[in-house]
Amino acid sequence: MKWEWVPGNRIRLLENGEAFFPRVFETIANAKKEVLLETFILFEDKVGYELRDVLVAAAQRGVEVLVTVDGYGSSELTPEFLASLTTAGVRFHVFDPRPKVLGMRTNVFRRMHRKIVVVDGEIAFIGGINYSAEHLGDFGPQAKQDYAVEAEGPIVDTIHRFARAVLTQPDRRRRWRGRGDTPPVAANRETAGEAQTLFVTRDNERHHTDIEQHYRIAIRAARQEITIANAYFFPGYRLLRDLAKAARRGVKVTLILQGEPDMPIVKVAAHLLHDYLLSAGVTIYEYCERPLHGKVAYADDEWSTVGSSNLDPLSLSLNLEANLIIRDKPFNSVLRERLQYLIAHHCKKIEPEPGRRRSIWRLTLGFLVFHVLRRFPAWIGWLPAHTPRLARVTPPPQALAEKADTERGATCES
Numbered sequence: 001m002k003w004e005w006v007p008g009n010r011i012r013l014l015e016n017g018e019a020f021f022p023r024v025f026e027t028i029a030n031a032k033k034e035v036l037l038e039t040f041i042l043f044e045d046k047v048g049y050e051l052r053d054v055l056v057a058a059a060q061r062g063v064e065v066l067v068t069v070d071g072y073g074s075s076e077l078t079p080e081f082l083a084s085l086t087t088a089g090v091r092f093h094v095f096d097p098r099p100k101v102l103g104m105r106t107n108v109f110r111r112m113h114r115k116i117v118v119v120d121g122e123i124a125f126i127g128g129i130n131y132s133a134e135h136l137g138d139f140g141p142q143a144k145q146d147y148a149v150e151a152e153g154p155i156v157d158t159i160h161r162f163a164r165a166v167l168t169q170p171d172r173r174r175r176w177r178g179r180g181d182t183p184p185v186a187a188n189r190e191t192a193g194e195a196q197t198l199f200v201t202r203d204n205e206r207h208h209t210d211i212e213q214h215y216r217i218a219i220r221a222a223r224q225e226i227t228i229a230n231a232y233f234f235p236g237y238r239l240l241r242d243l244a245k246a247a248r249r250g251v252k253v254t255l256i257l258q259g260e261p262d263m264p265i266v267k268v269a270a271h272l273l274h275d276y277l278l279s280a281g282v283t284i285y286e287y288c289e290r291p292l293h294g295k296v297a298y299a300d301d302e303w304s305t306v307g308s309s310n311l312d313p314l315s316l317s318l319n320l321e322a323n324l325i326i327r328d329k330p331f332n333s334v335l336r337e338r339l340q341y342l343i344a345h346h347c348k349k350i351e352p353e354p355g356r357r358r359s360i361w362r363l364t365l366g367f368l369v370f371h372v373l374r375r376f377p378a379w380i381g382w383l384p385a386h387t388p389r390l391a392r393v394t395p396p397p398q399a400l401a402e403k404a405d406t407e408r409g410a411t412c413e414s
Contacts, residue, residue: 004198005196005197005198005327006153006154006155006158006196006197006198006199007154007191007194007195007196008153008154008190008191008192008193008194008195009151009152009153009154009155009156009191009192009193009194009195009196009197009328010151010152010153010192010193010194010195011149011150011151011193011195011197011324011326011328011331012149012150012151012331013147013148013149013306013331013334013335013338014125014127014129014147014148014149014150015146015147015338016129016135016136016137016144016145016146016147017047017129017133017135017136017137017146018136018137020125020127020129020135020148021047021050021051021131021135021136023125023150024051024117024125025050025051025054027117027119027123027125028054028055028058028117028119029054029057029058030119031058031063031119031120032063032120033063033064033120033121034063034064034065034066034118034119034120034121035055035058035063035064035065035066035117035118035119035120036066036116036117036118036119036160036163036164036167037055037065037066037067037068037116037117037118038067038068038069038112038114038115038116038163038166038167039068039069039070039073039074039114039115039116039130039131040069040070040073040074040111040112040113040114040115040130040308041069041070041073041074041130041131041132042069042073042074042077042130042131042132043074043076043130043131043132043133043134044076044077044078044081045132045133046133047131047132047133047135047136048081048131048132051131052081052084052085055067055085055088055090056084056085056088056090059085059088059089059090060088060089064091065089065090065091066090066091066093066164066167067085067090067091067092067093068092068093068094068095068112068166068167068390069092069093069094069095069112070094070095070096070111070112070113071094071095071096071097071098071112071391072096072111073111073113073130074094075097075100079396082393083395083396085393086393086394086395087395087396091167091392092392092393093167093390093391093392093393094390094391094393095111095112095320095389095390095391096110096111096112096389097391110204110318110319110320111314111318111319111320112319112320113308113309113314113315113319113320113321114126114201114308114320114321114322115127115128115129115130115148115308115322116159116163116322118156118159118160118163118164121156121157121160122152122156123150123151123152123156124150124151124152124155124156124159124160125148125149125150125151126148126149126151126159126199126306126307126308126322126323126324127146127147127148127149127295127306127307127308128146128147128148128231128293128294128295128296128306128307128308129146129147129148129293135293141260141290142290142291143290143291144290144291144292144293145287145289145290145291145292145293145294145342146292146293146294147294147295147296147306147335147338148306149306149324149326151197151324152192152193153190153191153192153193153195153197154191155197155199155324158199159199162199162201162322167390193328194328194330195326195327195328195331196326196327196328197324197325197326197327197328198214198324198325199322199324199325200214200307200322200323200324200325201320201321201322201323202309202315202316202319202320202321202322203320204318204320208317209316211307211309211315211316211321211323212235212236212239212311212316214305214323214325215228215239215297215305215311216238216239216242218297218299218303218305219239219242219243219246219253219299220242220245220246221299221303222246222251222253222299222300223251223300224251224252224300224301225251225252225253225254225299225300226243226246226251226252226253226254226297226298226299226300227253227254227255227256227297227298227299227336227339228254228255228256228296228297228311229255229256229287229292229294229295229296229297229339229342230255230256230257230292230294230295230296230297230310230311231258231291231292231293231294231295231310232258232310232311232312232314232315233255233257233258233270233273233310233311233312234270234273234311234312234313235311235312235316236316239311240273240276240277243255243277243280243282244276244277244280244281244282245280247277247280247281247282248280248281252283253281253282253283254282254283254284254285254343255277255282255283255284255285256285256286256287256292256339256342256343256347257270257284257285257286257287257292258270258286258287258291258292259286259287259288259292259347259348260287260288260289260290260291260292274350275352278350278352279352283349284349284350285342285343285347285348285349285350286347286348286350287342287346287347288346288347288348289342289345289346295307295308295309295310295311295315295323296335296339298332298335298336298339300332301329301332301333302327302328302329302332303325303326303327303332304325304326304328304331304332304335305323305324305325305326306323306324306326306335307321307322307323307324308321308322308323309321309322309323
């Protein structure tokens with residue numbers, strides 16, 4: 001499969017909601033023509049309300065605003081909240097909405113997990129941060145540690161065309177995908193920096209393993225170090241094997257995983273892999289300050305990635321994901337500094353236990369885990385597949401009537 005690097009970009013790291021939300025909201029507030037936004041989670045909290053307000057203000061001044069949320073991740077949005085957006089002119093879509101059964105969400109698999117914003121075709125944001133107060137430090141001990149990037153330059157064309165196609169005409173994406181891996185970049189786009197980038201997605205049509213392949217390429221090419229900080233770490237056997245081989249050939253391989261997970265099963269799953277990785281020379285840290293939600297990595301002094309994809313079965317084999325792959329020494333240096341800061345100040349190193357006798361139960365469980373990891377992509381392929389389907393949320397008739405009355409009254413007064 002052919003991937004073409006896009007040169008001439010400026011990439012800026014945004015850490016946590018404190019850096020991400022103000023920058024996104026400011027950019028939307030300054031939008032002149034168009035806002036494209038898709039996210040897994042949108043909650044009705046102080047972050048969700050602020051996002052709603054800037055989107056409504058943009059729509060009311062004539063900006064085309066298109067929003068997509070996931071039907072599983074954003075299932076609690078109220079009719080009143082949605083009406084406040086759609087009545088203002090926001091075109092709001094829900095990916096794979098499904099009714100609850102006995103109070104349980106049923107759209108568990110193949111979620112729209114991407115987090116993308118494109119404003120006026122000039123600035124794009126991509127990463128792992130949802131629109132929730134959980135991504136702010138004042139949320140408390142359960143506030144999430146996470147990352148996103150702001151991009152300017154030719155790569156924005158690629159992201160913009162992808163987002164536009166998915167939000168408005170999902171089937172158009174297939175025609176572009178047939179000609180290459182990403183929508184074409186406009187030839188006249190001015191450069192904004194020195195970074196070379198790739199916009200890489202995972203879907204359930206032609207790009208099942210693209211993000212995983214880029215991780216594996218970077219791991220196999222690494223010569224000095226590779227550091228992965230990932231919230232939900234339970235990758236396939238091939239990626240695990242690549243990590244072990246890299247460590248054995250002398251690469252400094254470091255994993256930063258959840259030490260205070262938002263879901264306890266995450267820590268249990270990761271621990272099942274510790275013996276194999278530690279014995280190969282991989283260094284493992286658990287981030288213990290608060291739940292780690294990041295999906296970032298860097299290799300040597302140039303390669304890095306930030307995006308929505310975890311390294312677990314859901315992200316690697318089911319969800320719709322998007323990552324930005326970056327070749328840029330200054331950006332790599334910033335990401336490395338931030339991850340090393342986590343290690344130095346907020347992480348606990350997992351030490352191997354020499355001489356420990358492994359029980360029959362642990363040996364048997366480890367054997368089963370590795371065979372599951374070796375085969376899970378094929379097994380997951382048997383689960384029900386969803387063609388990307390967007391349900392448009394329309395304004396309630398009463399709200400439209402009230403808006404029309406208000407507009408008529410304003411016209412008469414003028």
